[in-house]
Amino acid sequence: LTQTNNNATIAGNKGSDTFNISGYATGLNTGTYSEILSVSSSALTNYNVTINNGSLVIGKATLTISAVADTKTYDGTRTSNVVPTFTGLVSADTGKLTGLAQAFDSVNVNGVNGSILSVSNYSLNSNNYNVITHTATGTINQLAEVTYTGVSGGNWSDPANWGSGSTAGAIPTLNNVATVIIPSGKTVIYNKDQPNSLTTTSNVSNNGTIKFVTTIDLDYSGIISGGSVFKQGSGIFKLSSKYNKIDFINFSENFTINSSCSNNDCGTYGNISGTGNLTIINGGIFLGNIYLTGNLTLGKNDGTSLENQLITFGTRNYPNIVTVTGDINAYASLNLASTITSGRDQTYNAPITLIRDTVITSTNGSITFKNTIDSDDPKDTKYFKADAYVDLNLEGKIGSINPLWSMDAE
Structure with a gap:
């Protein structure tokens, strides 16, 4: 940049003496540059000339x-x-x-x-x-699906264990992935205590095993379909999706299934085993065998209509076995095709419907039925046996809707 100064002034000239003034400054980058002035006149020898140069300022x-x-x-x-x-x-x-x-x-x-x-x-x-x-x-936008590609026993929280090609590293957290695929023979560890373990709401197509390990509370709301679910650690763990269909569950400490919905097809759970308390809140679900070192709670005692909480044990063709070392407290209505054994007290607050012959036993406690016991079909009567070590209390009507074929009370 070159600046020519055409506005310089002069002071002290006498009479008709005239002066020619010129000046310029050049610069390229930001900064302040000195301006060079020159003065010419035929009368210049008659003066002591002082030149005050200006400057060129280039801003950014x-x-x-x-x-x-x-x-x-x-x-x-x-x-x-x-x-x-x-x-x-x-x-x-x-x-x-x-x-x-x-x-x-x-x-x-x-x-x-x-x-x-x-x-x-x-x-x-x-x-x-x-x-x-x-x-x-x-x-x-949400990714449609991602597959677990890590070694069996790898961590959910490691991005290197997820996807390939364009989906490599797409770790399923929050609602970022619609469906997670766990391949057959693979176990993935979901450790809520680790970095990157943001709770996911993804649905899981589970052909392998998910092992939830946590010392802090975790509510998994995505739908898990198939496979096995293990839970370890002292944190309160809850499955809250309405439509889980899990083949096998094993847990330590405590485990909660809260999968209520407005119909009676809200989830299926195969064999469940664990050391700790199992709580199943509300109903609309189907249960397989249960082997539990702890207490079993079915439904919730909060004023919810007992008839609207329906839990089904087994089927007409495939009865189930429930073995619990502690107490059984049932607030939900039950469909039973079962052999149920507890080490301590059992209390049934809501109606029981037999879909197959059923035997209920307490080896070291009492059994109390506070509501009705009926068959599901008047043309297909059922055998029912209740065997209590201490007391057997029958407080509701038996066979008042559909009769039983036979009942033994001991």
């Missing part, structure tokens, strides 16, 4: 870099493949601005335009600019 230009709206499918990263735009760069400096990149502020699915994109990188080989950056809104 404004360079604006703006993130651009982007939409992608969840991949576990903040990466955006769109390049930011810019304005205000002098054409001579085009090659000095490199490495432009932008990124999402979060890896997670946050709805349409729920994410923020920011300028994440640039290199400017010039000090002649004040740089201003602008954000944009973006969208990360």
Whole structure:
């Protein structure tokens, strides 16, 4: 940049003496540059001339870099493949601005335009600019599915154990993935105490085993279909989806199934074994065999209509076995095709319907029936036996709706 000074002034000249003044300054980058003045006149020898030079000040230009709206499918990263735009760069400096990149502020699915994109990188080989950056809104869509690809016994929280190709590293957390696939023969450890173990709401197509290990409370709300579920640790663990269909459950400490819904097909649970207390809140579910070192609670004692809490044990063709070392407290209505044995007291507060011959035994406690006991079909009467070590209390009607074939009370 060259500046020519046409506005210099002169003072102290006498009479008709005239002077010619010229001045200029040059500079390229930001900074202050001295201006050189020169004076000429035929009368110049009659004067002592003092020249006060001015200066040229070059200020910084404004360079604006703006993130651009982007939409992608969840991949576990903040990466955006769109390049930011810019304005205000002098054409001579085009090659000095490199490495432009932008990124999402979060890896997670946050709805349409729920994410923020920011300028994440640039290199400017010039000090002649004040740089201003602008954000944009973006969208990360939910990934349809991701497969566990790690070794058996690997951690859910390790991104390296998930996906391949475009889905590699897409760890299923929060609502970022719709369906998780666990292959046959694989066990994945869901450790809530580890980093990256954000609670997921993904549905799981489980052909292997999920082992939940946690010392803090965990409520898993996704639907688990098939396979085995293990639970270890002192944290309160709850399955709260309405439509789980799990083949096998094994747990230590305590385990809760809270899968109530408005119909009677709200989940199926195969064999359940554990050391600790098992609580099944509300109903609409089907249960297989239960082997429990602890107490069993069926339904909830909070004023909810007992008839609206229905739990089915076994089927007409496949009766089940329930063995509990502690107490059994049932607040839900029960469909029974069962052999039920407890080490201590059993209390049944809601109606019982027999779908197959059923035997209920307490080896070291009392059994109390506070409601009705009936067959499910008047044309298919059932055998029912209740055997209590201490007391047997029958407080409701028996066979008042559909009769039983025979009942033994001991």
